[in-house]
Amino acid sequence: MSDTANANLLIEIGTEELPPKALKKLSEAFTSGVVAGLKEASLEAEEVISYAAPRRLAVLLKNIPVKQEDQSVERKGPAKKAAFDADGNPTKAVEGFARSCGVTAFDLEEIETPKGIWLVFRQDVAGKATSELVPEIVNKTLAKLPIPKRMRWGSSDIEFVRPVHWIVMMLGSDVIDGEVLGIQSGKQTFGHRFHHPEAITINSAESYAQQLHDEGHVIASFEDRRAEVRKQAEESAQKLGGVAHIEDGLLDEVTALIELPIAVSGSFGEEFLEVPQECLITSMQDHQKYFPVVDSNGTLMPYFITTSNIKSSNPAAVSQGNERVIRPRFADAKFFWDQDLKVKLESRRDATKKIVFQQKLGTLYEKTDRVSKLAGYIAGEIGADQQLAMRAAELSKCDLLSNMVQEFAELQGIMGSYYAKHDGEDAGVAAAMQEQYQPGFAGDVIPAGEVGKVLSLADRTDTLMGIFAIDMKPTGSKDPFSLRRAALGLLRIIIEGDLNLDLKSMLTEAAKGLSDKVDATPAIDDTFAFIMERLKAYYQDQGISADTVNAVASLSPSHPLDFDQRVKAVAEFAKMPESESLAAANKRISNILKKVETEIPAEVDQSLLNEPQEKALFDAISAQQMIVQPLFANGDYSEALSSLAVLREDVDNFFDNIMVMDDNEALKNNRLALLSQLRNLFLDVADLSRL
Template sequence: MAQDFLVELGTEELPPTALHTLMEAFAEGIEQGLKGAELEFGEVKAYAAPRRLAVAVSGLADRQQDKQIEKLGPAVKAAFDKDGKPSKAAEGFARSNGVTVDQLSRKETDKGERLAFVSEQKGADTVSLLPGIVERSLAQLPIPKRMRWGARREEFVRPVHWLLMLFGNEVVEGEVLGLQAGNTTRGHRFHCNRELEVHSPKDYVQKLRDPGHVVVDFAERREMIRDQVTAEAHNVNGEAVIEDDLLDEVTALVEWPVALTGRFEERFLDVPAEALISSMKEHQKYFHVVDGDGQLLPFFITVANIDSQDPRQVIEGNERVIRPRLSDAAFFFETDKKTSLEARREKLKQVIFQQKLGTIYDKTERLAALAPRIAAAIGADETEAERAAKLCKSDLVTEMVFEFADLQGVAGYYYAENDGEPLDVAKAMYEQYMPKFAGDELPKSQTGTVLALADRLDTLVGIFGIGQPPSGSRDPFALRRASLGVIRLVVEKKLDLDLRKLLELARDNYPRTALGEYNSVVEQALAYILERFRARYEDQGVPAEVFMAVAARNLSRPLDIDNRVHAVHAFSQLPEAAALAAANKRVSNILAKLDGPVPSSVDESLLKEDAEQALYAAVKDAQQQVQPLYAAAMFTDGLAGLSGLRESVDSFFDNVMVMAEDEQLRNNRLALLAQLRALFLEVADISLLAPAK
């Protein structure tokens, strides 16, 4: 008979940034454990609050199904001698299964008739399996560092205090993490700090809500907070900025959310908004409020974990806490403005970029040499690019960035503006880090785009040059992210740049002695970037062989590569594509076997067969049709035009002997095939679209 199952582990306050992950992993572990035990069950629901992880399973079978176990023994031919007496092999097989030979059955298999032993295995009771399933799931949680407490030997992310396990209305007898299972949970630490009996899994959520004062459903609690914070902001004629990461963290900090609005002095609005927001978000977990134009308002919204009878006291307490934080930010800002970014460059000589590659100052010098070259290539202002490159890391040695590390670049923008630098130079201070992550916006200014490219290319060349490429999950200099950033900047900004040449320029700015891989670093870094390009297309649903067909051309201009990949992908969807890819593969194999050079010119007078004459005419027509398209980089239209070759190509291979005994005929036909293949190779190696045999 199926019953509902509930397990709840009660703990000290769990790490808020990890709570959602732990919740999902716990439920996943329980689900996989039940599947592994071959138990039938319905919905699996995960719950989590700061002091508990829980999983509820509906319709869980009360026992495993009985099943027949069949073991195969030796072949019947080898199991008996000519007189029908059992062999040692037969007797040994019977003995190993605790029966006599005459109790064995026979089974017909693809390898002939064999002896077999069939037994019935009784299914185990579900309640006997559940403690082990729960324990294994907890042991597999993604916890980087487990802790012990008191004299206990058990380990978990936080000390554990209670364990609830119910199957239907009955407690599941068992021990997990040193705790004996029961049917009690505990309410809110302040509103209901006592044990609560849970009589069945269906009572769990409501019992914790009332009288427990705990909203145990993470998703429900998250939406309650969103609604409350939104309403609080509307009360002060503003809009709350609710970022998902902060919302998740706050949800993981409270069991009974109550949103409250506080305010700070308007004088603090003279400080860069990003610094105030960082103080409120990172240190206090407050939501900030903006007006209709997106400008910061002097309010913040905190989410309390209690329903206070005097909320004003809670608000005033939070206002007292945030005031010195904002005062510090204001002090740092005013102090930093007294020293220009230019004057701060000298301090960068004391900040190491990488031990073998020198200081951050050295890096800005290299960027100041590289950025103008990139600017010239895309028609940007070379002077501004050089100026931005020299100043781009100076904010790293300001008080503001020392206190608020996430403001690097942003602080640089405000200080460059304060110093009277050109607007694009100031913008480049923070745009140099764009895109920071997948889907992040790109720089809007040309100078910012140039600096973002130069910075990434310099890092890629330097780290590859000292022989420290990423390995496995280790990527301390974020080269994967840098490579994806380069690709996005070039492709999405439609910059016709040659990565090989840019990497050579970046390499040449390093002292030759600094790069142990000086001669090979450009090709290493280029190959790495292009490999990220391949992964990007796979994420977009473009098959790997499409990218490989283009990569076979050994190209290094991402915008050109992108154009060709989309053209080849479109071609691969055509009904003629498979046959033409196979034909290209066949031609490639034929030409690869030649000892000497591939014949290039076709003598029309040597075309004897109707099929080869038809293919020659089709190839000549296709050449005239696609060459203007190729010249204009209209590769999609070009390849689509070549799809009409299929019929004549198929006819040629059906009716013409390529490797004829007559050398002139053979070479003429090889030249014709070479011209056919060249039509496709102009774009990509289409033969790679053909499936491997």
């Protein structure tokens, strides 16, 4: 190694094909582990580049110091007065400390502090070479990778996610001598399994990716390879007159399966387009890892794009092979579709009596019966069609018994919507079959239809209330019934759907429906609190602080839509220049009133207002009461708080000049009544003392 202070560091772990769905996560964990280990050793790179391909995890750290800086180590020991006895002999405490430092008690130095004299150990430590530290850092990182199940190979006891065949560790152009997972490091990597299975000698850490590409036919960068897969798929689809339908999850998986992407298009018989396109798309994506091709309207065309890992001399043969593979899959899908249409969706409902939803909560049939009644109640509360909502609930789980959903579980709801349309059900009911599962993930849309909103709310409310009633609420990271997601989805539908619903009343109604299974009433408050707790994360994503949410939550509004209006009003109020002073005043008032043990008068006696500052505050409060009470009644919280902001000057003057806890009992109580009125004005929106 030359005498330069910095060099590029390359680490590569060469393996058998890594699990494609785990590759990205493994790469991120490997890179962050190596970076963290080096940082702990006071070695930081100017730039970090990750590489991840089916047979390798690698990281390049640019311009990293080739050696640690020398360090001065200081360890603080016991106080001098506790270190030696009356005869000047070392105590056990100081002897133990000195022994841990490799010296005697008399070798320790003294330092003076404001708390007295202490003994310290000081030592100059020479920095280690980076090459000495890297092997241990790599081994520790690999041991901590998120691998659910490790495997062994050969006769060794070494374990990893897949068998390891080579290790590259280089600093600049020099090999770092070391052993990782039982393999001695070197500078030889291997290229594409088929196009260049021979060893490639890496010239330097910097040349790694380029050599793999030029000599080994491997694009080592996951992101570069991903971009190439997308580019080729889009270009191939364009040549077919369509657009490649590319979902991020499948794109990641395909990228993790290949080292050198080669797009190959294919086609299938147009007769299969009679089958709902979701079925064909799911089959292509999940089973074959193909990218479907759609037109400008998103309608499926009879084409697909595959990504091959081999440059074939006969691409047409590859295409024909892919078409032969997809045909029986589509034939099955068409058979399932044709068979399902022979039976009405409604006729499958009796079969749900044999499917257990949860042992203590009964069958799926019983659940949909409860959800139907609850949907009728919710629909009545918002003025929706009760009969349609109840009908949608009765049919909501029937498609689970269809051939198509049993083959493609992810199509539940989607197929129910198709079958309901085929059976001539109301359009709102048919749409609700799919919308009942919305929102299904972060960022997903809420149901568009009124019936869909009601059904989704009823289903989630019944599940939450039932699971809490049997004391199976989530603990820690365990949430087998996805109740956190259900709760957040429920809140989103109410708030974003602009539905004036009382959550407590909904839970009470759900508890009534469960009465033949369990006494759910005692769990209503806990369920309510659990659901409303999700709002902290919901508003955090919108940039609204937890303090703002807590200020509203302390009043326990049971209407989520009203809660939302209050939170947004308080968030806007917090941006006003008057907010800080008024929040502080509310906190001060809250603290004063907490300490009062006697009953505070409900009304202010104007005859006892002696000082101009208290008279001014009383007049200002009285004026604001007339202004804001109708605003509160209409839920115009932002306008009300903006109006209350004018109280700032009178409130500040009051506290600057008035002694609240006067010796005169009558004056004191009257001033407490005045402050109580002021506080109650703000409590019609939120507890600003929490800001």
